Amino acid sequence: MARALCANCKTERAVIKRPKNHAKLCKGCFIQVFEDEVHHTITSSQLFHPGEKIAIGASGGKDSTVLASVLKTLNERHGYGLELVLLSIDEGIKGYRDDSLETVRRNAVQYDMPLKIVGYDELYGWTMDQVVETIGKKGNCTYCGVFRRQALDRGAKMLGIKHVVTGHNADDVAETVLMNLLRGDLARLSRSTSIVTGDSRSEVKRSKPLKYSYEKEIVLYAHHKKLDYFSTECIYSPEAFRGSARALVKQLERVRPTAILDIVRSGEDAARLVPGEEPSSCACLGQKAAAGVVVDDDVGGCGSQSGRTPGGEMAAMDKQLRDNEAHEGLEIDVTKTMAKGAVARGEKRDVPIRTGNASKGAPRQVLGNCKRCGYMSSQEICQACMLLEGLNKNRAKIQI
Structure with a gap:
């Protein structure tokens, strides 16, 4: 059986099957x-x-x-x-x-x-x-x-x-x-x-x-x-x-x-x-890059679907929002229902619910410098210095 030709150049024999997408290439x-x-x-x-x-x-x-x-x-x-x-x-x-x-x-x-x-x-x-x-x-x-x-x-x-x-x-x-x-x-x-x-x-x-x-x-x-x-x-x-x-x-x-x-x-x-965090991923939209080269939008190196999203995201989101509003009256607050049932039975029960806003109240870390080594750290003493302190204490004990 003849070996398959390269899916890219169509002339050379394929010798590699790409793990990423199984394309056969020379x-x-x-x-x-x-x-x-x-x-x-x-x-x-x-x-x-x-x-x-x-x-x-x-x-x-x-x-x-x-x-x-x-x-x-x-x-x-x-x-x-x-x-x-x-x-x-x-x-x-x-x-x-x-x-x-x-x-x-x-x-x-x-x-x-x-x-x-x-x-x-x-x-x-x-x-x-x-x-x-x-x-x-x-x-x-x-x-x-x-x-x-x-x-x-x-x-x-x-x-x-x-x-x-x-x-x-x-x-x-x-x-x-x-x-x-x-x-x-x-x-x-x-x-x-x-x-x-x-x-x-x-x-x-x-x-x-x-x-x-x-x-x-x-x-x-x-x-x-x-x-x-x-x-x-x-x-x-x-x-x-x-x-x-x-x-x-x-x-x-x-x-x-x-x-x-x-x-x-x-x-x-x-x-x-x-x-407070900005998303960081490959921007595959053909913009001019810092090195002065226009990005080729046909190169799929940055993820599924050739590095691009399927498109129509905003329309899909708008439809989803309209559907949510239409079905809002059919929704049931499970936590309230559970609470009412507990009261009817004479019980007092707190249901811990982890919400998406749980981390909003947490203060953001402020970057400073370690007081010992001067390395950038959000703490007074950086993690490396803390680890070294423990190692040096162990060394001192061994020497004693």
Whole structure:
């Protein structure tokens, strides 16, 4: 049986079945489509401006390696005018991070980019090996996550850079959406689904150019481009909760390939429920982007239905409102009915109802600076300093 032809060029044989939509593509078309979709995300979301200096959070893994490669390619192809720098964090994990940093050093040469490495021991006086030796493997990911986030910002400040890009992909975002929905944490859900975090109050902002890229397609891109990346997982156990969310996302993807992007889009919609928060998603309406490129509305890189909503939303909403008014007289207030029944039986019962306005009375956090380290924080003492305080107390006890 003859092999199928590429669905894009119609001439070459298809060698790749895209995990995102099961389209059969040849190698060249897959690489082109992947890069076009990332370009679409960048331009439609206006992530960069010409002349901006960007730090790429580089771990040596597939995501950050593909991100560095794609940004270099798109920067040259479309004239973004960006100055790209690799920024790596050395957590101090022997047999894992020391090996992956060798990959990053090779990438710096391959992509002709400057490289800055910042270590936990330099910033905090602790390595992750020492942290795990002190507290054990349970909960160590919390320490590493807090330290790493602060370390990236501090490393960027050392370089005089105010914008860091990370390799978070659609799978990562979908996992985080599920975790925060299960926690009932809408505020964190809003931040996690945003393609850009940080505002005018922040010293360093972050963005996720690969937000709508599937993890499997990132691996395929790295394979067919023959990129040099480090594939070994961290030797310390990952967080159990995220691991469960990851397993669920993978199961849903097997049943429904669009499930990952559907979860991401649902998370973006849910984030709009947070009072005072602005929605952050790809704007696929062909506007001029900051890099001076008109967004191609036909590139479906940012979600289901080719990155666009089906249209007619306002008409549908207007009809829904009219229907609601027509049926208003038929509605029954369940809480009042239950209360009347309880009174008739001589009972007194309070029914706790969680409404959508429950969070409106909560004061918004005010961003300031940690009194100890000066890092931006909504508390007097940042989370990293609080964790370090506990570690230093444990060290003092051991020494005694």
